[in-house]
Amino acid sequence: xxxxxxxxxxQKEIDHGNSRFQKLVEQAPIGICIIxxxxxxxxxxxxxxxxxxxxxxxxxxxxxxWDTFAEAAPxxxxxxxxxxxxxxxxxxDEVELMLxxxxxxxxxxxxxxxxPIKGEDGTTQKVAxxxxxxxxxxxxxxxxxxxxxxLRNIILQAPVAMCIFRGAEFIIEIANEKMFEFWGRGSDxxxxxxVFEALPEAKNQGYEELLSNVFxxxxxxxxNELPVVLPRNGKRENVFVNFSxxxxxxxxxxxxxxxxxxxxxxxxxxxxxxxESEVAERTRELAEVNQRLQQNNKExxxxxxxxxxxxxxxxxxxxxxxxMLEKNLVAVDERSATYIKKIAAASHKMLxxxxxxxxxxxxxxxxxxxxxxxxxxxxxxxxxxxxLLIEEKxxxxxxxxxxxxxxxxxxxxxxxxxxxxxxxxxxxxxxAPVIEITGKTLSKEAxxxxxxxxxxxxxxxxQVSDYGIGFNQENADIIFDIFQRLNSTVEYEGTGIGLAICxxxxxxxxxxxxxxxGLNNGATFNIFxxxxx
Numbered sequence: 001x002x003x004x005x006x007x008x009x010x011q012k013e014i015d016h017g018n019s020r021f022q023k024l025v026e027q028a029p030i031g032i033c034i035i036x037x038x039x040x041x042x043x044x045x046x047x048x049x050x051x052x053x054x055x056x057x058x059x060x061x062x063x064x065x066w067d068t069f070a071e072a073a074p075x076x077x078x079x080x081x082x083x084x085x086x087x088x089x090x091x092x093d094e095v096e097l098m099l100x101x102x103x104x105x106x107x108x109x110x111x112x113x114x115x116p117i118k119g120e121d122g123t124t125q126k127v128a129x130x131x132x133x134x135x136x137x138x139x140x141x142x143x144x145x146x147x148x149x150x151l152r153n154i155i156l157q158a159p160v161a162m163c164i165f166r167g168a169e170f171i172i173e174i175a176n177e178k179m180f181e182f183w184g185r186g187s188d189x190x191x192x193x194x195v196f197e198a199l200p201e202a203k204n205q206g207y208e209e210l211l212s213n214v215f216x217x218x219x220x221x222x223x224n225e226l227p228v229v230l231p232r233n234g235k236r237e238n239v240f241v242n243f244s245x246x247x248x249x250x251x252x253x254x255x256x257x258x259x260x261x262x263x264x265x266x267x268x269x270x271x272x273x274x275x276e277s278e279v280a281e282r283t284r285e286l287a288e289v290n291q292r293l294q295q296n297n298k299e300x301x302x303x304x305x306x307x308x309x310x311x312x313x314x315x316x317x318x319x320x321x322x323x324m325l326e327k328n329l330v331a332v333d334e335r336s337a338t339y340i341k342k343i344a345a346a347s348h349k350m351l352x353x354x355x356x357x358x359x360x361x362x363x364x365x366x367x368x369x370x371x372x373x374x375x376x377x378x379x380x381x382x383x384x385x386x387x388l389l390i391e392e393k394x395x396x397x398x399x400x401x402x403x404x405x406x407x408x409x410x411x412x413x414x415x416x417x418x419x420x421x422x423x424x425x426x427x428x429x430x431x432a433p434v435i436e437i438t439g440k441t442l443s444k445e446a447x448x449x450x451x452x453x454x455x456x457x458x459x460x461x462x463q464v465s466d467y468g469i470g471f472n473q474e475n476a477d478i479i480f481d482i483f484q485r486l487n488s489t490v491e492y493e494g495t496g497i498g499l500a501i502c503x504x505x506x507x508x509x510x511x512x513x514x515x516x517x518g519l520n521n522g523a524t525f526n527i528f529x530x531x532x533x
Contacts, residue, residue, distance in 0.1 A: 031131040033060070037084045037116070037124045040065045052110065052133045054101020071100055080127065083114040087124045090114040094138050109138035140251065151259075161264070164248065166257040169194045170211055173257065182241075182262055184231035201229050201236055211258060214245045218255055221245045225269050240269040370533060371409055375402035375462065378412050379437055382420050389424055395433040402439045403460050406533045411505045416464070418498040419525055423466035426523075436465045442528065450528065452512055458531045459511065467522040471515075479515060 022044055025032045031049030035042050042060050050057050059068060065080075066073045075097075079090045091113050098107050112131040116124040152174055155162040161182040163175035172190050180187060183199055190198045196208060205228055214221050222244040229236050243262040247255045322344045332340070379399045383390065390397065397420065420435060427433035442459040453459060471479065480503040502525075506513040510530050517523040 031129075031133075033129040033131075034117070035065050035127050035129065037126050040080070042068070043126070049129075049131060052108075052131050054099055054106065069099070071098055071105075080114050083116050083127055084124050087116045087118060087122070089116065094134055096138075108133055109135045144251070155259075158261075161262040163260050164257055165195055165211065165260060168212075168215060170196070170215075170258065172198060179260075179262065182230070182264055199230070201231055205229065211245060214247055214258055215255055218247045218249070220247065225265060239264055239266045241265065369408045369410075370406050372404055373407040373409050373412050374404045375412065375416070375439065378402075378409075378416050379420075381413065382417050385417065386420060386424065393424060393427060393433055395424055395427070395435065397435045397437070399437040400439075402437065402462065403531070405460060405529055405531055407509055407529065408505075411508065415502050415505045415527070418502050419464045422498060423464065423468060423523075426468040426470075427466065428468055431467070434467050436463075438463050438465075441531075450512070453528055454510060454530070457510065459528050460531060462527040462529065463524055464527070465522060465524040470517040470521050470523050473517055480513065 025034065025044050026046045028046055028048065031052045032044075032046050033042055033049045034044040041062060041064055043062075045057070045060055047057075050060065053060060053069070055068060066077055076092070079092075082088065083090050091111075093111050094109050095111075096107055096109050098105055100106070101108075110131055110133050112129060115128040115130060117126040117128055119125040151164075155164065155174055156176045158176055158178065161176065161179035163179045164173045165171065166173045171192065171194050173192075175183075175187075175190060180190065183190065185198065195211075196203050207228070210221055213219065224242045225240045226243065227238055227240055230239055231237075232239070241262050242265050243260065246259045246261075248257040248259060250256050322340060325340060329336075329340075376399060379397070379402060383397055389395075416437070423435045424433055439460055439462045442461045446461075447453060447455060447459060480499050503513045506527055506529065510533075511528040513528070514526045515523060516526065
């Protein structure tokens with residue numbers, strides 16, 4: 001009876017131990033499954049093991065282990081048998097494993113251990129299988145490694161100088177050939193060393209503070225055309241560089257290093273400085289030339305004004321005395337009479353020429369006398385001025401849509417007066433002249449075609465057209481040159497200054513004057529005048 005009681009107590013103690021062990025397994029923070037070493041039947045397991053296995057609890061418990069995990073048998077059945085036979089632990093760290101989980105194939109990463117539990121005789125009685133799923137961590141680590149690999153490839157293949165500094169000492173972890181060229185150092189002299197140890201020339205130029213600030217604050221830094229002293233061809237050289245420092249952040253947002261990108265712009269900066277210096281020198285020279293030119297122009301204008309003004313009186317006297325001589329002489333032979341007429345004609349022409357030169361020289365003196373001018377009134381005044389000639393030639397002058405604009409009244413009279421005079425002068429024989437003067441607003445699209453006009457202003461286009469003898473279109477530009485004539489002075493009177501005066505008046509008003517003609521089909525003069533100053 002005492003022996004029977006002793007056996008019962010011993011069994012109770014065993015059962016109590018088993019119960020405590022099972023509770024420990026169930027509460028363990030990792031997956032645990034205890035299998036019989038002989039039958040390989042699962043005897044104890046916890047919920048964490050079930051979660052990793054992805055199979056029902058009842059399917060695993062009491063079942064032959066390789067029936068439950070048949071998909072893993074080809075890879076780990078031998079390892080488990082060696083644990084049973086040899087009593088040596090087997091560990092697989094973060095291996096990828098395909099399991100049928102929830103009825104579907106699933107690739108996961110696990111760390112697991114086959115741990116032998118031995119009896120008193122030293123043989124393996126059971127095997128504890130410890131398992132932890134680390135799929136997310138492994139995949140995250142893999143992603144980090146892939147990203148780092150991609151980053152390394154990007155750096156090595158980048159068309160600009162790039163490198164990575166690691167840690168607070170800014171150890172050069174990787175750099176591409178462009179960066180080695182930029183530094184003037186080889187790979188063996190650079191990689192694995194702190195940057196300011198590998199490049200002592202770069203010390204004390206402010207870059208230590210810049211890198212430290214990026215590493216501490218995480219703020220990027222970018223600079224353009226910053227000077228730095230670096231080794232070049234065995235000596236120190238001043239170079240200019242565009243560069244940026246970007247912090248490298250880890251998963252926990254801590255900063256582990258800095259990516260540096262640099263572009264050597266020394267040639268560009270040097271060339272620009274040379275160009276700027278050259279431009280400054282040329283600008284100074286041009287300013288001096290312009291100043292001399294303005295002085296010369298001023299002197300020429302003064303000379304032209306004085307000369308023209310002073311020449312008028314003697315020429316006027318020659319013309320007047322010639323007329324008086326012609327009246328006072330009673331009996332004059334034919335040859336003498338011809339000479340007197342030629343003297344009178346020449347002096348009259350000279351007087352007209354002097355007056356035109358005087359008008360041309362005075363144009364730039366009147367820039368500030370701008371007023372609101374009605375061009376319709378200007379044309380009516382010109383009709384009155386040419387009343388006798390218009391009646392003689394039976395000419396018709398038509399005008400419409402002429403605007404009111406800011407202009408110099410006297411110059412507008414000169415401009416339209418000269419153009420009307422030309423149209424009357426170069427009319428066809430035996431044909432009554434018809435002169436049309438029309439105005440319209442120049443569209444933006446049309447304005448863009450005239451690059452010599454100020455594109456920020458609005459313009460009127462006034463056209464003066466006739467049906468006279470016209471001119472060769474090849475001469476459309478030279479007819480505005482001073483003293484330029486396309487016709488004989490015998491057949492058509494004039495000094496050759498009228499159209500030059502018209503051109504200068506248009507330019508004085510920030511406009512322009514062009515001409516268009518078909519030979520014997522008349523001429524059209526296009527006057528471009530801004531709507532406002």
